[in-house]
Amino acid sequence: MVTKDLEIGYKRGSHVEKVVSSGLNLQLCPGELICLVGPNGSGKSTLLRTITGLQKPLAGQVFLHDKSIESYDNKALAREISVVLTTPVQVGAMRAYDLVGLGRYPFTDLFDKMREEDHHIVRVSLEMAGASNLAERYVQTLSDGERQKVMIARALAQEPSLLMLDEPTAYLDLPGRVSVMQLLRDLAHGHHKAVLTSTHDLDLAMRSADRVWLMNRDGEVMQGAPEDLALDGSFGETFSVGKVHFDASTGQFDMNGKPSKQIALKAEGLDRIWAEKALSRIGYAVVESSDVLVEAKDARWFLHQQGQEQGFDTLYTLLQALNGRS
Numbered sequence: 001m002v003t004k005d006l007e008i009g010y011k012r013g014s015h016v017e018k019v020v021s022s023g024l025n026l027q028l029c030p031g032e033l034i035c036l037v038g039p040n041g042s043g044k045s046t047l048l049r050t051i052t053g054l055q056k057p058l059a060g061q062v063f064l065h066d067k068s069i070e071s072y073d074n075k076a077l078a079r080e081i082s083v084v085l086t087t088p089v090q091v092g093a094m095r096a097y098d099l100v101g102l103g104r105y106p107f108t109d110l111f112d113k114m115r116e117e118d119h120h121i122v123r124v125s126l127e128m129a130g131a132s133n134l135a136e137r138y139v140q141t142l143s144d145g146e147r148q149k150v151m152i153a154r155a156l157a158q159e160p161s162l163l164m165l166d167e168p169t170a171y172l173d174l175p176g177r178v179s180v181m182q183l184l185r186d187l188a189h190g191h192h193k194a195v196l197t198s199t200h201d202l203d204l205a206m207r208s209a210d211r212v213w214l215m216n217r218d219g220e221v222m223q224g225a226p227e228d229l230a231l232d233g234s235f236g237e238t239f240s241v242g243k244v245h246f247d248a249s250t251g252q253f254d255m256n257g258k259p260s261k262q263i264a265l266k267a268e269g270l271d272r273i274w275a276e277k278a279l280s281r282i283g284y285a286v287v288e289s290s291d292v293l294v295e296a297k298d299a300r301w302f303l304h305q306q307g308q309e310q311g312f313d314t315l316y317t318l319l320q321a322l323n324g325r326s
Contacts, residue, residue: 001028001051001162001194006060008043008050016058020046021219024060028162028196033188035205036198038215038238044198047215048166052083064162078106082155084148084165096142096150097135100125103157122157128191129153130183145176152183163187165197169204177201181208202239206230206251214238226251259285263322267296275301278315282323294318 006024010017020043028034036044049055051062053069062069064080072080082103091099103125104118114122126132131149134142142150148168155163165184169177181199185208188195196213199205205212206226214222214229216238222229229235236246239253247254263284267275275294276286293304301312303321312318 002026002063003051004061004063006050006062007058008046008055009058010046011056011058019058019219021215021221022059024221026051026213026221026223028194030161030194031188031192032210033185033195033197033208034211034213035209036196036213036215037200037202037205039217040200042215042217043219044215045166047221048083048164048196048198052081052164053077054083075106078158080160081162081164082158082160084151084155084163084168086167086170091139094139095135096131096137096139096153097122097126099139099150100131100135100153100157103154106158121159122153125153125156126150128156128187130179143176144171145173145179148172148176148180149183152180152187156187160193162194162196165195167198167200169199169201177204181205184208202235203252254280259283261285262287262290262292264288264290264293265295266293271296275315278319279322282319284322 003024003026006026007019007022008024009019009021024047036047038044046055050057053062053072064072069077100122101114101118104114104121107118108114123132126135129149129152131146131153134146134150137146139147139150148171152163152165152168163184168184169180172180181204184195184197187193188210209226211223212226212229214234216222222234224232224234230246230248230251233248236248239246245254246252259280261284263279263286265272265275265279265286275296279286279294291305295302295304301315301318303310303312303318310321312321
């Protein structure tokens, strides 16, 4: 899929009410997972709706296999593009297998009768989505994560070349979010699908995406590998607000501002990693030498300052002492 000088936004009748973004020249390739990220209200959903044909562009074109998507009828477009929306599906008493079977509608006859080939594709789609064990379950009994996998299987049953998802991890816990993003990555790389998903989880996007489309508050879209967008400052410029800023050295958001105190740390491995995180959270920068030293020894923490040593069983009690709350 390619966009050429695409302009997206809203019309009221023949009058353009709002231009969200313009001059967009984007490309989505098979075998690639792209994450669309940006602040709330930047226009991510509008972009997704436009490039999937659910909303008409204000100007420019979207091409699929060198043809404008406006030249496709609904069934032909459904054979090329599958869309998974944020809104949880409400289907009543329906088995997961039957819900996935609805993805075959572009291929069934006038009576929506499924052939053996269609049933085979439903089974394969469930397997690709890691949802074969859910086939006989009723949809209303599934967890949010299980239901999302079934919805992805339904989209795969359309045998699309492009799979597009709007916030597929919105209602999931952390393991569920990681599982779905890993599934999307596997579908792109292992099954040569072009996958585009919007997400608010920047950390997960940076760990999963081959490329990121970064949409800022002005509607501008920057493209590149996650690392490129971190190095050129794009993430920092887009997401840093007030005291919250993107730390390019860690790839994470920092809520604490610039450290105001210094401390030395004598620890190795995981002890050092998590102690640094804890000390940073309360405003300390870890340095090579300082009048204040924290040492990890014999599964305990020791604080050395002003010629005295205090021992602590947990990082929590150590931090309490550093904050003067012990």
